[in-house]
Amino acid sequence: MEEEKIFAELSIKDAPDIKVVPPGPASKKILDYQNKNESSAVSYSKGMPMALKSGKGATLVDEDDNIYIDMFGGAGVMALGHSHPVVLEAAHKQIDKITHTLDIPTSTRQEMVSVMKSILPNELSRIFFGGPTGSDAVEQAVKLAKFYTGRNGIIAFEGAYHGMTGVSLALTTDSAHRDGIGELVPGVQFVPYPYVYRNPFGCPDEKVNEQAADNLERVLKDTHSGYSKPAAIILEGVQGEGGTIIPDPIFLQRVRTICDKHDIIMIVDEIQSGLGRTGKMFAFEHAGIVPDIVTISKALGGVGFPISAIAYREKFDKWPAGKTIGTFRGNMIAFAAGAAGLKWMVENKVPERALELGNKAMKVLKEIERESSIVGEARGIGLMLAIEMVKDKKTKEPASDYAKMIRKYAHQRGVMIEVGGHHNNVARLLPPLVITEELLMKGIEIIKGVIKDIEEGKVK
Numbered sequence: 152m153e154e155e156k157i158f159a160e161l162s163i164k165d166a167p168d169i170k171v172v173p174p175g176p177a178s179k180k181i182l183d184y185q186n187k188n189e190s191s192a193v194s195y196s197k198g199m200p201m202a203l204k205s206g207k208g209a210t211l212v213d214e215d216d217n218i219y220i221d222m223f224g225g226a227g228v229m230a231l232g233h234s235h236p237v238v239l240e241a242a243h244k245q246i247d248k249i250t251h252t253l254d255i256p257t258s259t260r261q262e263m264v265s266v267m268k269s270i271l272p273n274e275l276s277r278i279f280f281g282g283p284t285g286s287d288a289v290e291q292a293v294k295l296a297k298f299y300t301g302r303n304g305i306i307a308f309e310g311a312y313h314g315m316t317g318v319s320l321a322l323t324t325d326s327a328h329r330d331g332i333g334e335l336v337p338g339v340q341f342v343p344y345p346y347v348y349r350n351p352f353g354c355p356d357e358k359v360n361e362q363a364a365d366n367l368e369r370v371l372k373d374t375h376s377g378y379s380k381p382a383a384i385i386l387e388g389v390q391g392e393g394g395t396i397i398p399d400p401i402f403l404q405r406v407r408t409i410c411d412k413h414d415i416i417m418i419v420d421e422i423q424s425g426l427g428r429t430g431k432m433f434a435f436e437h438a439g440i441v442p443d444i445v446t447i448s449k450a451l452g453g454v455g456f457p458i459s460a461i462a463y464r465e466k467f468d469k470w471p472a473g474k475t476i477g478t479f480r481g482n483m484i485a486f487a488a489g490a491a492g493l494k495w496m497v498e499n500k501v502p503e504r505a506l507e508l509g510n511k512a513m514k515v516l517k518e519i520e521r522e523s524s525i526v527g528e529a530r531g532i533g534l535m536l537a538i539e540m541v542k543d544k545k546t547k548e549p550a551s552d553y554a555k556m557i558r559k560y561a562h563q564r565g566v567m568i569e570v571g572g573h574h575n576n577v578a579r580l581l582p583p584l585v586i587t588e589e590l591l592m593k594g595i596e597i598i599k600g601v602i603k604d605i606e607e608g609k610v611k
């Protein structure tokens with residue numbers, strides 16, 4: 152109970168509180184300025200039109216003083232919530248000391264490496280900070296794998312999201328990001344991920360995970376498959392943007408075995424699923440395996456300071472000094488905030504708590520799935536939750552319009568969520584892991600109300 156008090160104090164208790172349907176007049180002014188002056192590529196503020204003023208824990212306040220329950224957490228970045236006091240204190244202390252040192256070490260950098268090593272498996276003993284974004288970490292992981300093996304190809308999975316830069320974009324499957332820009336980085340090939348709800352194999356659903364692994368092995372073994380031996384296989388611990396697709400542990404175990412057998416580097420992208428999100432520090436821990444390289448970002452900067460890293464096995468540490476360089480290779484404020492945040496996470500058993508809260512949330516979401524004619528599947532692990540919307544439960548026809556309506560009307564009622572999935576028909580929930588049970592359940596209740604209104608044709 153005492154522990155829960157610590158979490159309760161982080162957020163605004165009385166959220167949500169909508170005073171004016173967003174965007175209110177003050178938000179609208181700022182949004183208009185953005186629309187006139189920023190790129191047409193800006194996207195989140197189109198799905199959730201508002202201008203934000205402040206954040207506290209799992210709650211956000213807009214310029215019209217509307218208070219929201221944040222169930223999106225800045226795309227999974229804000230695991231420790233907004234304005235976490237312990238993290239902010241560490242950042243404030245650092246900012247007056249030194250903020251940028253390239254990769255010249257400081258005691259702050261050392262502390263960050265040491266805290267990261269304490270949460271990583273011992274096998275992943277080497278840490279490299281590349282650029283500040285998740286995409287940068289993916290670029291570096293692939294570069295290391297290619298350099299080490301001398302091979303060029305990479306196998307990734309259908310539904311994958313690895314980023315928006317050269318190689319990471321080529322590894323990302325969403326045509327909305329890929330199409331119309333010419334040729335992407337070559338050498339990337341895709342195989343199906345074990346997406347049980349939309350079983351890609353036609354086998355019994357309980358066999359999908361094994362089938363996905365069998366298929367991967369088949370393309371590697373078959374000299375006529377068109378797949379040459381890759382440098383690496385990259386996969387998300389839990390597919391995020393692809394629609395929160397949760398593999399069975401057997402799948403990751405099989406991929407591990409296949410990589411070992413074929414001498415291929417296994418990269419697990421934990422940028423979204425890592426750092427407590429799924430109830431373990433890293434999603435691969437659910438399968439009891441250790442990848443060769445892991446990518447980490449998002450929550451790593453404590454309260455959204457941009458930072459990313461890869462951690463890898465000692466034997467791959469063969470690239471010479473300067474093989475890969477860059478200006479922003481670890482930001483001192485992000486290091487200070489990140490180290491403080493990770494320590495707080497461990498001390499307060501944040502991953503374990505996320506698992507418990509996620510299990511409670513899934514009970515309610517599964518009830519919604521049973522009762523609703525337009526919820527195809529509710530799924531989740533820890534606080535990585537999703538509701539896949541369909542027109543018809545039998546045909547499973549995807550309903551991206553319903554998912555977007557959930558985003559729109561939940562926002563208007565004070566809850567922020569996002570939309571993802573192969574068919575953009577999945578309402579995705581990535582609340583800060585510090586969210587209270589009360590706020591989480593209130594948020595889900597609001598989403599349930601929106602789903603009911605969609606079903607009854609009360610909203611369009």
Ligand SMILES: Cc1ncc(COP(=O)(O)O)c(C=O)c1O
Binds near residue numbers: 312391
């Ligand atoms: C699994 C995964 N990998 C990579 C990225 C890219 O990270 P960033 O947007 O920071 O470049 C994301 C972002 O959502 C992600 O979810």
